[in-house]
Amino acid sequence: MKTIAVIGAGPAGIEAASVMARQGCKVDLYEKQEEPLCNIRDKALLFPNFEKADTIAEALLQKLRHENISLISGHEVQQLERNKGKESSWTVDGRQYDAVILASGYTPFDAHRKEELGYGIYAGVHTSLDMERMLREGRIVNSIGDKPRRVVFLQCVGSRDEKTGNHYCSKLCCVTAVKQAIEVSKMLPDTEVYIFYMDLRMWGQHFEELYRSAQEVYGVKFVRGRISEAAGTYDGRVQIKAEDTLLGLPLRITTDLLVLMVGMEASDGTRKLSQMCGICGEYGFVQSSDPHLNDNSTLAPNLLAAGACKRPMTLTDAINDGRSAACEILCSYSLPLVFNS
Amino acid sequence: MSATDFGFTISTTRIVDFDAANRQRYEELLSRVPSYKYCIACGNCTATCTAGGMTGFNIRATHLKFSRGQYEGLADELNKCMLCGKCVLVCPRGVNTRALIVNMRKLLEES
């Protein structure tokens, strides 16, 4: 029986573990936190269909319940190295495995780094994750505990930004902002909601329709322009400077809440482990062998990568990626595939 | 003049005539400030502009007009810049906006 290690119990890791376990492999699933799925737990509803995050999380956790999967939580992997002698096998913190899937995922961009937006300095400035928590709790309030009269979302915080070192696009933030804008409008119908953007990347299925319904049904207002700086006002609101580029005039707006759509960066685990094994690509993410044909393999044999540890990706893509990594491994061992529900 | 014939007159100063516009200065500007190629006209520079808060000076609109060959009134606008440098500090694409302003001024002088 083959023993596989999966590092990171996120959606990609769980899916990979689940598929391999059900095909007869023994899987050790390492997770740094005490509980798996740390990035989904705080979410309220998921795009594009407003599915509850808890439902998806529960379904994923259900997949973990298999005798072949051993979840090792609260354990941060320190050492990941090739076995000397037995060239194609790996040692993870002292234990030997035939193959490893790295699924150590992402971490959200730390909005404190964009100091001019005042996160951590002015009370009304939040990140999209803070907003997600507020939506989960069903309670959105301004800095003095009242219902906000205006909420402003700012796209591309920490992404597409030379000044933070992240030139890439984090892919999900555009649709997430539209989703959150709709949720806020639903919860607070009298509140004005604005989204400030450079581009609106509505690439996925139903995304453009979501954008349209945000305008049509929920009255979300879109302004093409970046917010250069935020300042706190005496009454706990936030005043922001932007340019309305389509009009060609500077714009100043005072809002109760400023929500920063933070991007996705490689997590500390991803950075550390990928550097340790020489598979580190740009921005600390894992470099796959080939973006078309071999997106799960890396330059190191029998070390695969799945999920957001390679690049920002959606939940669907992460689950699919975990499954495909598992299939890579199964195919390489020519194990017969067993189909069950 | 443009080859399109809509069948009714259009005031030529009201359109950007890409065919007729003199874009040589723009090409020269690109060679002097190569980072200008990266500009996506996001407007962050204009948003943060110190002079922009007090006057109609709009750096993004100015350089876009320059690139389209619409030079009228630009020299006076560029004179309002205090060269404070905030725009360089906020540009997400790393465009050297100060060099852009200084060189636009020079190119408008040179012709």
Place this chain on the structure above:
Amino acid sequence: MFDIFVLPFCAGVVALLAVSLMKYIRWINSFSKRQQITIRRNILSIKILPAIWEMFRECLLHWRITQRNLLLGYMHRSLAFGWFLLIVVGFVQALMACPGGHPFYAAIFFNYFEPRSERIVEFAHSQQIATLMDVLLLYVLSGLFLAMLKKVWSKPLGMKRTTKHNLTDRIAKFSLWCIFPLRLLAEGATSSIYGNGGFLVRWVGTVIAAIGLDSAEIEYLLWVLYSLALGTFFTLMPFTRYMHIFTEVFLIYFRKNGVIEGNKPSGYTKFELSACSRCGICIDHCPVNRELGISNTQGVYLLQTIRNKDLWHRAEQIAANCMVCDRCQVECPVGIDLATIRRQVRSEAHTAIDKPVGYNYLERVHPFNAIGRIAYFGGCMSHLTPGITSAMEQIFKAAGQPYWYMDKEQSICCGRPLLQQGLVKQAEVLRRKNRDMITRSGATMLVTSCPICYQSFVKEYQLSIKVMHHTEYIDMLLRSGKLKVKAGSERIAYHDPCELGRGCGIYQAPRDVLGSVGTLLKTKEERANSLCCGYNLGNISISTDQQQLVRDAALGNLLAPNPDTIATACPMCKRSFARANAIPVKDIAEIVADSLVQD
């Protein structure tokens, strides 16, 4: 006491004095009005004494270079001081040996005339003086050896890069390098025939005799060559880098008497240009050279393009690529005001310089009543670092100090970025407006968070109220007990901003403040040696990648002692280091605000 071979030397001396004097007189006549007034007021002041001391210390002893590198200082000193003493002691020798008077060239060619002329007599201690002359000659030759060594291996003399010299300079250097070996050989040849001279010369004489070259023809030839070398060098001197030998003396005199560079080039600028010895020390320290490998834009080359009309077309490009970090300025052994001269070149090259100034919109900004309050000028950049401004507001409140945050809503730039680009008239308009706002507000003091603004306020604004950088202000509050902080154990590495440190000389106040809130670590390149953070308004030619290379060098220096936090005193430095995302970067005001103890 005459021979025809002394003529080249005499001609050289006459040419040198004539050309030099002509140049100096012409330059003095084209001093600016303000400079002329300064000179007339101070011409016979007591300042002549410190001026003479500085001339001795720098022109002869090369004290500043010695502090940088012992061997390099020795090399320059031996040539300068050694030759100076050779001339002086040589005159003493001639004076004492010719009781009936002597022509001036006798001191230079003493060893030739000594055995031939009756007018030269033995005198008490003549042998000791001859020995002394030989010791001095050896001293100069040792320096010459080091200069030759520097050509092939400059590292032991602390120089990684040296100046590329033009043809005239190289010919002059060649003739200079020939002078002392030729002197030694000529005196040795005379000694091989007549046996005169000190220990060294006599030894050379015996060697010459041993190889059979002790003929009168060879002796004469050597003296001719020696005279030619001297004559060539002196004739070329006013047209080469060696003009600095005399010019530096004048420069020190003027500078000590308070003459400074103005906004336009003047006769004083001509003195500064010629006082440059092309030593190349400015290249070595420049971050554009050290981190980016660009070594043709530094001060020495800038001055060259001004002096040489054929190179003027390159002046604009050379003047532009400079961080204005002042590292070259603190190192320059002559103390040339490179920053102001660069600004003059930028002015001349800037087309906007003569345009009407377009800041009429500033009329709409109104003054504010701030009587009894401190005016706080955040600076344009501080809008992008609200952490600093909110920390300062916290500090003002904790100290119970009423303040007026001048540029919270609308900011008017202090004008220094314009000034650095050479736009002097435009900068003056902004200054006038800001000065008007500050004066009319009735504020008692001005505190600013940005060192660039601070330097502008202190050096260019001429305000009647006191100006402080916020680190000085916090230091004052801590000392007077108006602000209380708790000591922490955070290990902090402090970065001296170019504008605050080298620009204004404030090194200690930030350190004292940091010492009360954490453990301050020492770094290798600190205080006047600190490295530029990469972000600056002085250089518009540099790309973001290049800025990061400069920053990485500074960052490496700060991270070396393993700090927990990097402390800065400038919003631009803070942004530059924060972008690297290595360890937390905080302004001193933020660190203090976090450590406040509320009563």
